[in-house]
Amino acid sequence: xxxxxxxxxxxxxxxxxxxxxxxxxxxxxxxxxxxxxxxxxxxxxxxxxxxxxxxxxxxxxxxxxxxxxxxxxxxxxxxxxxxxxxxxxxxxxxxxxxxxxxxxxxxxxxxxxxxxxxxxxxxxxxxxxxxxxxxxxxxxxxxxxxxxxxxxxxxxxxxxxxxxxx
Numbered sequence: 001x002x003x004x005x006x007x008x009x010x011x012x013x014x015x016x017x018x019x020x021x022x023x024x025x026x027x028x029x030x031x032x033x034x035x036x037x038x039x040x041x042x043x044x045x046x047x048x049x050x051x052x053x054x055x056x057x058x059x060x061x062x063x064x065x066x067x068x069x070x071x072x073x074x075x076x077x078x079x080x081x082x083x084x085x086x087x088x089x090x091x092x093x094x095x096x097x098x099x100x101x102x103x104x105x106x107x108x109x110x111x112x113x114x115x116x117x118x119x120x121x122x123x124x125x126x127x128x129x130x131x132x133x134x135x136x137x138x139x140x141x142x143x144x145x146x147x148x149x150x151x152x153x154x155x156x157x158x159x160x161x162x163x164x165x166x
Contacts, residue, residue: 007141007158010123012039012048014148017133018165020051024092025129031056032064036071037088037125038078046087046121052078061094063106088135089114090125098154098162101126101134108138115139131165 024033034056039049055070078084089110093100103111107124114122115138124136132154135144141158155162 005141006044007143008121009045009145010048010135010142011045011145011147014146014151014165016049017146017151017163020090020125021127021131021133021165023051024090024127027059027092030061030094031059032061032092032094033059034064034066034089034091036074036078036086037090038084039087041085041087048087048123051090052086064091086119086122088123088125090127093126093128095128096130096132097128098132098134098164100128101132101162103134103136111136111138133163133165134160135163136160 020035023035027033034054036052036054037048037050038052040047052074054074055067056064057067058065075086078086103124103126107126111122111124114120120137120139123142126134137159144156144161144163146163150166152164152166153161154164
């Protein structure tokens with residue numbers, strides 16, 4: 001029998017997650033925001049460390065969509081100019097508490113689009129104003145290692161992690 005596959009190790013810092021949260025939930029009208037995240041790819045390890053901003057369109061307190069041209073150009077720039085790949089797609093949800101970070105059907109369809117395109121390593125991330133964050137990957141087991149203080153792990157299922165930034 002072959003040994004079971006080793007889950008991907010995803011690493012980031014509490015400072016980076018807080019920086020993401022402040023941007024994503026900080027729209028003056030309360031609209032959702034969306035960003036790509038890239039970073040360092042190592043041996044079975046992804047280090048989430050850099051926000052890739054894209055133009056958000058159709059934004060409201062309950063929805064956001066990346067401008068297709070802006071996101072396409074950002075992904076091309078990542079791949080061709082810098083040799084990087086997207087490692088996550090982070091966005092905000094309205095509401096408060098852990099339940100507000102549950103992926104919507106739209107979120108799950110977006111993640112499936114990445115999987116269908118051969119990018120099953122791209123995590124989804126949902127942030128809410130009061131510090132709850134859910135990272136998820138429908139087809140990929142992963143472990144989450146957050147460097148720094150001020151982060152509490154609330155649940156750690158193989159394909160979904162719920163944390164609280166304090």
